[in-house]
């Protein structure tokens with residue numbers, strides 16, 4: 458049985474339809490990521506599930522519990538990462554965690570949480586003197602203080618540098634090892650691909666597609682992007698482009714000066730043919746690569762839009 462099931466969630470703010478129709482089910486122990494561009498409705502969806510925003514329509518069920526009938530029980534089983542602006546700046550991480558632990562009947566020991574979020578060495582500093590990444594880690598620690606089954610993290614790595622992001626990924630992976638369920642939002646595709654068991658892509662308040670990252674990528678056509686750059690420059694690239702366009706497995710081509718991109722349904726065959734051509738003409742190829750498909754391509758394939766971080 459899923460630990461959380463949402464069906465046909467809806468929410469408008471005046472004329473803005475923030476969430477139009479969102480349904481999904483989350484299994485115990487998975488990292489479930491909601492990904493989408495700015496304004497897609499991720500935060501609104503999360504806030505409805507967390508009981509912070511009342512939906513206009515749809516259902517939210519935690520196992521067999523609903524907000525209407527089991528508010529206290531749900532509050533015990535979920536952990537919500539507060540906005541980092543909600544941290545108490547003049548208290549230390551240790552004091553923030555101690556304070557939050559008093560809100561719950563059952564709490565995980567503060568020292569243990571400090572260790573998990575790697576703030577033991579900074580436990581006595583004022584929060585206001587912590588870095589952005591350290592504050593985010595503390596916010597995640599606050600979400601785990603009641604030892605919840607399900608943890609909600611809303612864009613926990615936005616605005617952080619790559620190392621600080623990776624530190625947060627480590628915490629999420631630790632939570633998974635502990636058997637917790639994590640529901641994450643992000644607009645970093647790479648993050649979704651690395652961390653998630655399943656990804657739900659949302660755009661304009663609707664679910665675009667939902668599956669494991671690898672299944673989503675496999676579902677794309679087998680098209681691959683081949684990149685070639687030519688030592689003798691534009692003319693040889695233009696000839697090769699013309700040649701590639703005539704190949705049956707080539708879907709499209711794009712040339713920028715001496716750099717040529719060829720999208721093919723049979724990349725190996727296309728490469729052999731292209732190399733045959735360049736050898737015959739004595740054109741020297743400087744670089745060649747076949748690009749792996751990513752979640753970004755999935756987004757583009759489903760929405761027809763470019764992805765922007």
Ligand SMILES: Nc1ncnc2c1ncn2[C@@H]1O[C@H](COP(=O)(O)OP(=O)(O)OP(=O)(O)O)[C@@H](O)[C@H]1O
Nearest residue numbers: 470473474475493494495496497498499500501502
């Ligand atoms: N309280 C509110 N009042 C009015 N409009 C809102 C409110 N909250 C969200 N919206 C609007 O609803 C839409 C969805 O916003 P939401 O914050 O859920 O998107 P998001 O996917 O989380 O985006 P981001 O990545 O920018 O946080 C946006 O157009 C936003 O401006």
